[in-house]
Amino acid sequence: MFDVDTDRTLVAAADLVNTSAGLRSATPGLDQLTTVTQLKEYLSARAPDMRWPPSGADRAQLEKVQDLREKVQRIWSAAPIESDAPVRVLNELLHGVGLRVARGSDGDYRAEPVPASKDLADVMTASVATAIQHLVVRDETARMRTCKGEGCDAVIIDLTRNRSRLFCDFGNCANRAHVRAYRARQAAQRRTFSSAPEAHVAAGTSTRHHMDAPTDTLESPRLVKPSAAEKAAQIEVPTSQSAVAAKEFRDRMRDELMEKRQKKSAKKLKKEKKAKK
Numbered sequence: 586m587f588d589v590d591t592d593r594t595l596v597a598a599a600d601l602v603n604t605s606a607g608l609r610s611a612t613p614g615l616d617q618l619t620t621v622t623q624l625k626e627y628l629s630a631r632a633p634d635m636r637w638p639p640s641g642a643d644r645a646q647l648e649k650v651q652d653l654r655e656k657v658q659r660i661w662s663a664a665p666i667e668s669d670a671p672v673r674v675l676n677e678l679l680h681g682v683g684l685r686v687a688r689g690s691d692g693d694y695r696a697e698p699v700p701a702s703k704d705l706a707d708v709m710t711a712s713v714a715t716a717i718q719h720l721v722v723r724d725e726t727a728r729m730r731t732c733k734g735e736g737c738d739a740v741i742i743d744l745t746r747n748r749s750r751l752f753c754d755f756g757n758c759a760n761r762a763h764v765r766a767y768r769a770r771q772a773a774q775r776r777t778f779s780s781a782p783e784a785h786v787a788a789g790t791s792t793r794h795h796m797d798a799p800t801d802t803l804e805s806p807r808l809v810k811p812s813a814a815e816k817a818a819q820i821e822v823p824t825s826q827s828a829v830a831a832k833e834f835r836d837r838m839r840d841e842l843m844e845k846r847q848k849k850s851a852k853k854l855k856k857e858k859k860a861k862k
């Protein structure tokens with residue numbers, strides 16, 4: 586969505602927040618960042634892309650990374666950011682972070698953070714804060730979300746072009762929402778069927794009344810109020826299992842294609858640079 590490195594860092598930042606204790610796809614999860622070993626596991630899973638060396642992890646760095654996580658979580662939960670409080674937290678993280686121009690992993694020049702020190706936590710803080718700063722100054726903080734799944738408080742970073750990502754990857758949040766939406770529709774249909782004559786009469790008297798009526802009656806399926814997650818699911822999630830699979834497949838193919846293109850152009854660039862030497 587932005588550049589390869591920023592995207593990657595935002596994903597790593599969301600992953601960091603998701604190491605906290607909380608509900609993941611209706612399953613309670615423990616804090617995954619309480620020991621140096623766990624920190625090393627988190628870092629190893631992101632190496633070598635993130636250039637956050639697991640060898641730098643120790644007790645002192647763990648505590649600082651936990652603090653970073655807590656601050657990032659505060660910023661995330663305030664998104665979309667419309668007030669100064671989360672920005673102040675971001676500025677705390679940016680304190681002492683410098684800037685230099687360097688080639689990113691795709692070969693393009695870009696502004697790169699210079700951490701306050703070479704300590705692991707400082708290096709992580711510099712890249713995470715800089716990536717979030719991109720979102721803030723471009724008014725894209727709405728991309729920092731919480732999963733819409735019921736019983737799920739995993740954070741997600743939406744890097745899709747049309748801002749369509751609603752669910753995490755932890756369990757089956759998307760599917761569960763789809764099933765719930767499907768059942769709600771079925772129930773609404775049953776209601777229409779069982780109260781069809783009344784609905785007909787009501788529709789005949791005033792359709793406007795229908796639109797404005799705030800009360801939940803059996804007159805019309807229109808008045809069955811879906812929850813926010815259901816609404817989102819109805820809009821965003823295709824209405825059959827196969828359609829869900831097809832949509833996911835299309836999304837994945839598109840993402841893979843974009844990634845391939847980016848890699849290709851990066852390779853080409855490198856070749857050209859070599860040729861010039």
Ligand SMILES: [Zn+2]
Nearest residue numbers: 732737753758
């Ligand atoms: Zn979820």
